[in-house]
Structures are given as structure tokens and as C-alpha cells.
Amino acid sequence: MEKLLTVVMPSYNAAGYLPETVPTILASRHLDQIELLIVNDGSKDETSTIGHQFAADYPQVVRVIDKENGGHGSTVNAGIEAARGKYFKVVDADDWVDTQAFDALLDYLEGVDDDLVVSPYTKVYVDSNQEELHDEFQGVTPEHHYTFDELLNITQHTLGMHTMTIKSSILRDNAVRLGEKMFYVDMEYITYPMPYIETVSLFDAPIYRYRLGSVGQSVSLESYLKNRVMHQNVIYRLVSFYQTGKLKGIRAQVVKAQIQRMINLQVRLYLMLPDTRQGKKELLAFEATLAPDFKREAPSKLVYVLRLSHYRLFGLLRHYLKRFKNTRTN
Structure with a gap:
């Protein structure tokens, strides 16, 4: 039944x-x-x-x-x-x-x-x-x-x-x-x-x-940093689904906007890694494999500046973000 x-x-x-x-x-x-x-x-x-x-x-x-x-x-x-x-x-x-x-x-x-x-x-x-x-x-x-x-x-x-x-x-x-x-x-x-x-x-x-947990507590940044490869792989899977063309009109628009928010978070994670060289290396690899549809429009001013500088400002922006390590990241 x-x-x-x-x-x-x-x-x-x-x-x-x-x-x-x-x-x-x-x-x-x-x-x-x-x-x-x-x-x-x-x-x-x-x-x-x-x-x-x-x-x-x-x-x-x-x-x-x-x-x-x-x-x-x-x-x-x-x-x-x-x-x-x-x-x-x-x-x-x-x-x-x-x-x-x-x-x-x-x-x-x-x-x-x-x-x-x-x-x-x-x-x-x-x-x-x-x-x-x-x-x-x-x-x-x-x-x-x-x-x-x-x-x-x-x-x-x-x-x-x-x-x-x-x-x-x-x-x-x-x-x-x-x-x-x-x-x-x-x-x-x-x-x-x-x-x-x-x-x-x-x-x-x-x-x-x-x-x-307590009021003001965001999703754990430490957890995101530790599991950033999983977050990255979910982005890739969502991008692949988006590219099938199954989503039309407003459905495609809202999903693309959500993926862009996830990309913005992913970039912030690379910037917040303790090892600057490792962070930049992972960022460049991520950007190199990202579909063109999601590179033509930057999801935030931060990502726009990074791309415009050909990632030369990675170190400076990383230093800037340290002040916001405990704020919401999504």
C-alpha cells in the first residue's frame, strides 16, 4: 500500500x-x-x-x-x-x-x-x-x-x-x-x-x-577548508548538469546564480589556506578547468579583481581576507 x-x-x-x-x-x-x-x-x-x-x-x-x-x-x-x-x-x-x-x-x-x-x-x-x-x-x-x-x-x-x-x-x-x-x-x-x-x-x-550551534555561528570555515575538494567537485557536477541544457529560462538563471555563489566561496577558501603557494596553485587549477560560461561573469568583485590581475593580487587579497576569517562565507 x-x-x-x-x-x-x-x-x-x-x-x-x-x-x-x-x-x-x-x-x-x-x-x-x-x-x-x-x-x-x-x-x-x-x-x-x-x-x-x-x-x-x-x-x-x-x-x-x-x-x-x-x-x-x-x-x-x-x-x-x-x-x-x-x-x-x-x-x-x-x-x-x-x-x-x-x-x-x-x-x-x-x-x-x-x-x-x-x-x-x-x-x-x-x-x-x-x-x-x-x-x-x-x-x-x-x-x-x-x-x-x-x-x-x-x-x-x-x-x-x-x-x-x-x-x-x-x-x-x-x-x-x-x-x-x-x-x-x-x-x-x-x-x-x-x-x-x-x-x-x-x-x-x-x-x-x-x-x-550558537547565534551568529556560520557554517564552519574549518570544515569548508578541510573539505574544499568535495565542495569543488560538487561545483563541477552542478556545472556539468547545467551544461546539459535541461534547465531553461528562470530555472537556468537561478541555478547559474547559485553556482556562481559557490564559486565565489571556493575562491575565498583558496585565499584563506595557510600555505599561500598551495592556495594559489589550487586556485589556478580550479580556474583552468572551470567552464567558460562561469568565467565570463565574475561572481563577485573579489573574483573580478583576481581575474583582472591575472591572479597577481592573490597575496594581497589573501591578507585582506584574514580579517574576515570568522564571518559568513556563503
Whole structure:
């Protein structure tokens, strides 16, 4: 029997989170319409044991997929292959949902047939016990049925992964698969289905609760620096997808703008490497392999100046950026 919604929960060493996250879904009054797939990504803790206990307690709702470690993208891929729900949503094991809003979303999904339903979400700064509503949909009328192009013409940007509840068939029938053994594949999840989405509506309640550290904390610069090759490879993959020509009009425009923002971040990472020579070497290699479409227009003044100087100002700009090492980089 097809369920209304499949929730895929990527889980790696999540034993400390699952007992808090899973009950926010299992408290739903629509359990007969929910499928929860806990995808254990080769965890070394008790993630699998805890997941299987939930499956034993709720056999009609919870399934556990145990797999070798392959990264976040591999867990989403496994979820796409196994999903039985009409709609598909990713909830990471260290985040959770607002159960009341989640139930309201399920009520809404029962009465619509849009390819995509989007919603705002809440950033929860657990260190300081503060919350912030993240709403990307200013100017969008709730529960109005738009074409996808109409929505993008209003928002003028790509969507956030946590905003999306998408038809499983869009992902499955079009062989949407994310990169494995790498971080930053959320942009692939956002981008790869875009050619196939026709209708969309806004359900204006924050369902997803996104766990963060303290207010003002950005995505860890140290993590970006350590994993810069992964970020670079995601850029290459997105550029390759863009060049297939599957994206047209406003869809192509917003994806190209997002890729340019990622390129700008990547250049900043090279500038912030402790070893100046290594940073410049990696930058030159990256720029040499970047597609011409993404070199004709610089994504920022910083990149424009670097390219205009034929990268001779690398050292000077690197020194300038040191002052901003702890600011947001994306």
C-alpha cells in the first residue's frame, strides 16, 4: 500500500539524536500515512540498534536500511530507491519536525497533487536556546498552485533543501542520484529534479527544525577548508548538469546564480589556506578547468579583481581576507 509521505532520515553515528528526533514523527496522528526510513550510513555507535527497536515497535511505519558508509548523498539515494510514499521528505537525524505543523502538512498533502510543496523552516540555536524563522517565500501566496517557473520568478533563487516535500516519482522516474562520499550535496538534491517539476505550492508553516550551534555561528570555515575538494567537485557536477541544457529560462538563471555563489566561496577558501603557494596553485587549477560560461561573469568583485590581475593580487587579497576569517562565507 502506498503511503502519503516517505520521510528519509540519514543517520550516521546518530544514537544520541534518534531517541529525540524519531518521536517527533511518530507522535503524528497520521501514522497510517507515513513511512519513516532510517538509513544507517555505516554508523559505529548504536544507531542501527536504536533504529531497529523503533522498527520493532512501529512495524507499519518504520523501516531501517543498514548500509556501508557512503555519505549523506548515499543515504538519500537509498531512500529514493526504497520509498513507497507519494511524497518524499528528508529529515536529518540530528534535526526534527514540529509535530503539529507536520500533521498539518499531511492534511494539506491529502488534498493536493502538486509536484512540490515548499514550506519555511526554523533554525534552532541549541547552545543559546534561541530560534529564527527562515522564510524564503516572501511574496508567495500560501496554498496557491503555481507553475514552478512562476514561483521562481517571485523568489529569484533556488530552494533550500529543508523547505522541500517533493513527489517521490519525480526523483525515482528521472533517476535523480546525489554524489556519494562527499559533503555539500544538498545543492544537487535541490537542482537535479528542477527540470521535471511543473507545479508547486506553499504550505506556510515551519515544519522542519534545523539544529545549529550558537547565534551568529556560520557554517564552519574549518570544515569548508578541510573539505574544499568535495565542495569543488560538487561545483563541477552542478556545472556539468547545467551544461546539459535541461534547465531553461528562470530555472537556468537561478541555478547559474547559485553556482556562481559557490564559486565565489571556493575562491575565498583558496585565499584563506595557510600555505599561500598551495592556495594559489589550487586556485589556478580550479580556474583552468572551470567552464567558460562561469568565467565570463565574475561572481563577485573579489573574483573580478583576481581575474583582472591575472591572479597577481592573490597575496594581497589573501591578507585582506584574514580579517574576515570568522564571518559568513556563503
